[in-house]
Amino acid sequence: MEIRETEVKISVRSLVEFILRHGDLTGAAGLPSVEAMQLGARIHRKLQRLGGPGYEAEVPLSHTTILIREGRTLAVKVDGRADGIFTVQDGEEKLAWIDEIKGIYQELGSLSEPESLHVAQAKCYAYMYALEKELPRIGVRITYCNMVSEDVRYFEQVCDFAELSVWYTDLLAEYGKWAFLQAEWKDGRDASMREMDFPFAYRPGQKELAMDVYRTVLREKKLFLQAPTGVGKTISTLFPVLKSMGEGLTEKIFYLTAKTSTRLVAEETLRLLEARGNLVRSVSLTAKDKTCVLEKPDCNPEACPRAKGHYDRINDALYDLLQKEQFLSREVILAYAEKHQVCPFEMSLDLSLFADVIIGDYNYVFDPTVYLRRFFQNEKKQPYVLLADEAHNLPDRAREMFSADLYKEDFLAVKRLVGAEGKRLCRALERCNRDLLALKRECEEFEEIDSVGALELHLAEYLGECPDFLDEHPRFRAEEAFMQLFFDARHFLEMCGLLDEHYTIYTDYTSEGHFHLRLQCMDPSKNLQRTYEKVRSAVFFSATLLPVNYYKEQLGGTEEDYAVYAPSPFDPARRLVLGASDVSSRYKERGEGMYRRILGYVRETVAARKGNYMVFFPSYQMLEETYALAEGEPYEILVQRAHMKEEEKEAFLRAFERDPEVTRVGFCVMGGIFGEGIDLTEDRLIGALIVGTGLPKVCNEQELFRTYYARMGKDGFDYAYRFPGMNKVLQSGGRVIRTMKDRGVILLMDDRFFQARYESLFPREWLPVNRVRPGELTERLREFWGRKEPEEDVPEIPGEEQPE
Numbered sequence: 001m002e003i004r005e006t007e008v009k010i011s012v013r014s015l016v017e018f019i020l021r022h023g024d025l026t027g028a029a030g031l032p033s034v035e036a037m038q039l040g041a042r043i044h045r046k047l048q049r050l051g052g053p054g055y056e057a058e059v060p061l062s063h064t065t066i067l068i069r070e071g072r073t074l075a076v077k078v079d080g081r082a083d084g085i086f087t088v089q090d091g092e093e094k095l096a097w098i099d100e101i102k103g104i105y106q107e108l109g110s111l112s113e114p115e116s117l118h119v120a121q122a123k124c125y126a127y128m129y130a131l132e133k134e135l136p137r138i139g140v141r142i143t144y145c146n147m148v149s150e151d152v153r154y155f156e157q158v159c160d161f162a163e164l165s166v167w168y169t170d171l172l173a174e175y176g177k178w179a180f181l182q183a184e185w186k187d188g189r190d191a192s193m194r195e196m197d198f199p200f201a202y203r204p205g206q207k208e209l210a211m212d213v214y215r216t217v218l219r220e221k222k223l224f225l226q227a228p229t230g231v232g233k234t235i236s237t238l239f240p241v242l243k244s245m246g247e248g249l250t251e252k253i254f255y256l257t258a259k260t261s262t263r264l265v266a267e268e269t270l271r272l273l274e275a276r277g278n279l280v281r282s283v284s285l286t287a288k289d290k291t292c293v294l295e296k297p298d299c300n301p302e303a304c305p306r307a308k309g310h311y312d313r314i315n316d317a318l319y320d321l322l323q324k325e326q327f328l329s330r331e332v333i334l335a336y337a338e339k340h341q342v343c344p345f346e347m348s349l350d351l352s353l354f355a356d357v358i359i360g361d362y363n364y365v366f367d368p369t370v371y372l373r374r375f376f377q378n379e380k381k382q383p384y385v386l387l388a389d390e391a392h393n394l395p396d397r398a399r400e401m402f403s404a405d406l407y408k409e410d411f412l413a414v415k416r417l418v419g420a421e422g423k424r425l426c427r428a429l430e431r432c433n434r435d436l437l438a439l440k441r442e443c444e445e446f447e448e449i450d451s452v453g454a455l456e457l458h459l460a461e462y463l464g465e466c467p468d469f470l471d472e473h474p475r476f477r478a479e480e481a482f483m484q485l486f487f488d489a490r491h492f493l494e495m496c497g498l499l500d501e502h503y504t505i506y507t508d509y510t511s512e513g514h515f516h517l518r519l520q521c522m523d524p525s526k527n528l529q530r531t532y533e534k535v536r537s538a539v540f541f542s543a544t545l546l547p548v549n550y551y552k553e554q555l556g557g558t559e560e561d562y563a564v565y566a567p568s569p570f571d572p573a574r575r576l577v578l579g580a581s582d583v584s585s586r587y588k589e590r591g592e593g594m595y596r597r598i599l600g601y602v603r604e605t606v607a608a609r610k611g612n613y614m615v616f617f618p619s620y621q622m623l624e625e626t627y628a629l630a631e632g633e634p635y636e637i638l639v640q641r642a643h644m645k646e647e648e649k650e651a652f653l654r655a656f657e658r659d660p661e662v663t664r665v666g667f668c669v670m671g672g673i674f675g676e677g678i679d680l681t682e683d684r685l686i687g688a689l690i691v692g693t694g695l696p697k698v699c700n701e702q703e704l705f706r707t708y709y710a711r712m713g714k715d716g717f718d719y720a721y722r723f724p725g726m727n728k729v730l731q732s733g734g735r736v737i738r739t740m741k742d743r744g745v746i747l748l749m750d751d752r753f754f755q756a757r758y759e760s761l762f763p764r765e766w767l768p769v770n771r772v773r774p775g776e777l778t779e780r781l782r783e784f785w786g787r788k789e790p791e792e793d794v795p796e797i798p799g800e801e802q803p804e
């Protein structure tokens with residue numbers, strides 16, 4: 001029989017956390033050990049120093065176990081770093097001790113025993129060390145340190161090597177079941193990926209693009225890709241990375257998106273690859289509240305039957321599913337979660353360990369509060385590739401993830417809620433409240449400050465009080481205000497650990513007069529780079545990643561990384577871009593005359609061809625004021641309202657039907673729900689008319705950005721206003737052309753579009769923008785629409801059009 005040997009690597013922490021977990025799912029309220037990033041690391045270093053000269057800190061240890069099953073051999077390498085190793089004279093012998101340090105917020109007195117997973121981690125290191133040094137006995141110490149008081153409590157036990165050896169062998173035998181399952185899957189997958197062919201006829205430039213992506217992965221770089229509509233960006237990026245998986249370069253792909261619609265395209269593409277017999281296992285991560293079995297997630301054993309004993313059942317559920325299913329869709333996960341009575345959301349997160357492609361929101365990878373710790377908590381670089389779709393959204397999303405807010409009123413409200421039931425907790429809340437009150441007294445309207453002072457420590461104290469309080473008063477887990485403040489404070493404290501020159505701290509008041517403290521991440525590049533250090537490569541792509549160097553810089557790209565402008569395979573004859581320079585959205589020029597001029601352009605545009613159009617305004621106010629004058633216009637108007645519900649949004653889009661009997665014009669807001677992420681293909685939308693340059697309103701926050709970037713030697717106006725504004729313009733214009741078969745017109749209405757600084761931000765394929773005046777449109781449009789329908793541009797494999 002042929003013996004095949006494969007090496008499998010796993011960290012000590014991942015091993016014990018996966019194999020030995022048990023009991024209930026307690027969500028955040030259980031707070032096993034909330035380790036704030038910087039604070040936890042500092043406590044570790046301090047305790048390690050206090051260990052004295054004989055104390056060895058951060059000792060790397062590893063052990064490889066050979067497992068054999070049905071003609072196949074797995075060499076399972078388990079590794080990690082022991083926090084500390086020291087020896088103590090014990091009678092005649094010198095006894096070695098493994099020290100496992102945990103920084104926690106709980107009161108040390110409330111701990112009756114160490115957490116079993118912490119002991120298991122230490123026992124793994126103890127086994128490895130005792131084996132290497134041939135020790136018959138070894139000590140295991142768990143050191144808990146309260147991160148606020150810095151008090152320390154030890155739990156100690158001495159283990160016989162023989163017993164440790166049996167324990168470790170059993171642990172590895174249990175892990176072997178999973179390792180063999182995964183190794184067999186990977187063999188099949190890699191062979192399948194090597195043989196996989198590009199599933200469509202290549203469009204012009206698409207092969208080169210796929211090669212650029214492959215080269216990026218091969219050379220372990222990042223790629224910033226301006227990918228115009230028609231490029232087929234999903235398959236052009238996924239396919240080469242899947243090929244690199246077959247070559248052993250990539251182990252996992254994270255397909256990251258900002259919106260559900262893009263996620264669906266990635267799922268569709270993977271389903272298509274699977275339908276063609278390719279072995280690729282993908283999982284889509286859906287938000288907790290969309291998969292929860294309760295009306296609203298309340299993840300604790302009292303409220304949710306799935307949470308009770310979840311960890312006792314989850315591994316059987318996973319094993320069952322993985323043996324039978326390949327495509328880990330939401331429906332499949334829900335069915336198996338039901339069968340085994342486990343939490344579907346947690347199950348989907350666990351399945352990501354076994355998936356080749358993980359599809360989900362950016363925050364699963366970048367958000368320091370909710371990221372998938374199982375992949376990104378290790379310092380080491382892993383063979384992961386990030387594919388970030390709609391990457392123009394990422395700078396703002398990242399800025400938000402790395403920023404944090406606190407409201408003074410929330411502390412008072414929770415203090416009132418807790419009342420006499422929690423005196424210590426109330427005292428902690430009051431200390432935070434007083435810190436905020438002091439800041440409030442210094443703030444008239446808006447104030448930049450240097451630091452949050454003692455609030456950081458007081459927040460840590462407040463968080464330290466929460467676990468015991470919740471244990472004694474579990475009903476507060478269901479109190480939204482209580483839990484929200486807990487999460488906000490925890491996030492705020494974590495962000496305090498990241499504060500540096502990329503941050504501004506300020507205080508101000510909400511429109512309701514609430515006092516607000518914000519840690520504003522101005523430039524997310526450095527924080528994003530921390531994630532890149534843990535992955536092999538990243539590809540950022542969007543149809544509006546312009547100017548690409550701005551995005552490259554904001555997203556933490558370096559000189560060595562690549563930027564590519566993919567050529568558009570779209571026939572320019574199918575799109576007409578016109579500009580009107582006698583319109584302006586500047587505040588001082590707004591008024592009835594301007595609105596009537598805009599309506600005149602709309603009337604003239606839609607008169608040239610019956611169909612569906614959208615007009616994008618810079619604000620609801622301008623939209624409403626123009627709409628108020630639109631009575632009697634010879635077309636049907638649909639108006640976007642603020643805060644539309646999902647059903648209202650769907651009804652709005654449904655009205656944009658194929659082959660319409662009347663001309664329908666949607667009055668929408670640039671940067672709103674219809675300005676991005678909607679796909680009204682072919683004649684469901686034949687024109688986008690854009691009013692103004694989309695510049696954000698001047699406000700304190702935008703002014704902060706302007707001055708911050710000016711201080712950095714950049715053009716502050718570009719960073720704070722022009723680039724974000726023009727991105728909204730490009731996105732709105734981009735709604736017209738969604739597929740290779742679309743045809744449509746874009747009318748840009750503002751004199752600034754003809755200034756070089758704005759014009760330089762247009763995609764190449766929009767240029768030149770032909771200037772028109774009232775009355776000149778009709779002729780241009782008649783000529784455009786009068787052209788014979790161009791032949792279909794690019795042959796596709798019949799019945800299988802490329803998803804974008």
Ligand code: SF4
Binds near residue numbers: 296299304343
């Ligand atoms: S089913 Fe819902 S409430 Fe229950 S554990 Fe899962 S997410 Fe939480």
